[in-house]
Amino acid sequence: MTQSIDLREFDLFAFCRSGDTADGEVALRELPRILAETAAQAPASAPDERFRFQVHGMAREEAGEPGRAPVRRLFLDLSVEGSVWLNCQRCLEAYAEPVSTATRFEVVATEEEADAAPMDDDEVDVIAGSKRFSLLTLIEDEVLLALPVAPKHAVCESVHESLVTGADGQVEPEVEATPEEEKRPSPFAALANLKTKH
């Protein structure tokens, strides 16, 4: 069943238990931490650019300890598609970095339980559910995690191609580039601050 949910506050447990699905769009201006990462030279329309998301909840019965009742585990699949304006560390121009994530989360009852979850399971991230869960915050976390540490164009327009690709056409190994400019406060970061101050 597809339903519309309040992205700032919905019952994640109930959503997973009933196997619900929801999708929609979120504007960058709703995501202050991404706004703060947005390149200062991004188009003025950037805060209106949208991320598409899809969420799907699941409940799975698993056999418990011998002699105990089966355990019901809750899961949430979240995918997010969009792009974020970043500064290329090679040519310092702003460009739209495509973002595409697909993550499965196990939903547990409390923060303590989430913290205690074993870290060796690479398949599933564990999050604490809530009856007033903010999907907006989870989407924001996912986009932030997807951003490259050293953002770069695949090929910079203002750098000669021979500097970008080696003789065999392979992209050169990552070089830790430092932007030559002082990091200026982004107008989008300022906008993000305005949003959070009230």
Ligand SMILES: [Zn+2]
């Ligand atoms: Zn570049």
